[in-house]
Amino acid sequence: MVPRYARPAMTAIWEPESKFRIWFEIEAHATDALAELGVVPKEAARAIWERGAFEVERIDAIEAEVKHDVIAFLTNVAEHVGDEARFMHQGMTSSDVLDTCLAVQLARASDILIEDLDKLLEVLKRRAYEHKLTPTIGRSHGIHAEPVTFGLKLAQAYAEFARNRERLVAARKDVATCAISGAVGTFANIDPRVEEHVAEKLGLSVEPTSTQVIPRDRHAMYFATLGVIASSIERLATEIRHLQRTEVLEAEEYFSPGQKGSSAMPHKRNPVLTENLTGLARMVRGYVTPALENVALWHERDISHSSVERYIGPDATITLDFALARLTGVMDKLVIYPERMQKNLDKMGGLVHSQRVLLALTQAGVSREDAYRLVQRNAMKVWESDGQLSLLELLKADPEVSAALSAEEIEDRFDLGYHFKNVDTIFARVFGE
DSSP states (O other): OOGGGOOHHHHHHTSHHHHHHHHHHHHHHHHHHHHHTTSSOHHHHHHHHHHOOOOHHHHHHHHHHHOOHHHHHHHHHHHHHOGGGGGTTTTOOHHHHHHHHHHHHHHHHHHHHHHHHHHHHHHHHHHHHHTTTOEEEEEETTEEEEEEEHHHHHHHHHHHHHHHHHHHHHHHHHHOEEOOOOGGGOOTTSOHHHHHHHHHHHTOEEOSSOSSSOOTHHHHHHHHHHHHHHHHHHHHHHHHHHHHSTTTOSEEOOOOTTOOSOSSOTTOOOOHHHHHHHHHHHHHHHTHHHHHHTSOOSTTOOSHHHHHHHHHHHHHHHHHHHHHHHHHHHHHHOEEOHHHHHHHHTTTTTGGGHHHHHHHHHHTTOOHHHHHHHHHHHHHHHHHTTTOSOHHHHHHHOHHHHTTSOHHHHHHTTOGGGGGTTHHHHHHHHHOO
16 A cells, blocks of 8 residues: 555555454454353353453564464453453354455445545536537547537446446445354354354345355455456546647646646646556556456465455555545546637538538438548548648539539538437436436
């Protein structure tokens, strides 16, 4: 975890104090259930809640000697509880504590990420409606294609992140499972009702069948979902970066008073935030492959997944949380230039209307091959003039075109508003209004 790209609420989930607090709650709730079942004395369960405590530094010191983190934790808690601590961890194995704790942490991290997505969606919706009918050029292969609106670009981003929210909700549900099933998952030394009790107290579901660990396909899907969200962040960030290029300059990251873009060139206003988001997205996606490789453990368990998850659990969630918050800020303050969008639309002498003329010629009885040839030969003249010539005027002057279409019919095919007649329909599909 890099502090530069971390926010306090998400970071707190992964701090040692939070982790050991969850461990304590798992052990204490399990002992409560064991007491209700008559396996351990009820006064022992009460003592654990009343006197149970721990110190991170003391746990670290014990672990340095015993080389086992859960034993070090239990030893430290026992120093506070006293004799009743011998009833802790009855019939349990270390993975019961570690895996259930990780489930709690990932569920809590998910709640923050879902909230992040909600804030981003709110901003995208507001800005989409703000520019619902702001004309701009659509590009394919980076080349002018046909007109769209900037609102449609943002509506597309909204729909994508709405899908991501659904994916994350599903991934959260899938990963939030509790395993208190003992060695190799057979419940030989602990009643399944203990697991049910702990799961209920911690807001988890019961793992239907664990080995000695919760199956890692759950975690693989979770981190894959984070990777998809990161890719969506990069997709929108890349769009902004392209639109901010000097030759385009249709939108721009907000440049605050006093901000500086280059140590050498005082004129620079660089898309540093979206470039940063592109890099952060690469990092989050980088955690997906290790999560996939964690699925194939030996037999009922090994710990090859453990070191991996100590990295990717905190780093992926902390980084994605920061990235979503940063993207929300970028989109909230994004400076948009409708006049420049219109200027770029008009730059190539009306080439963006070529398809409408092609279709009109076919409707008038010209074969598609001939219609394509007629429009293309005039379009190439405009292209080679760098937009100085007008496609409309060239088409009206072309005898083969004018033989099929009147000047008025040709001019009608250059109506910009024609391209936006279904914007309301698209918005209704995306926003449900």
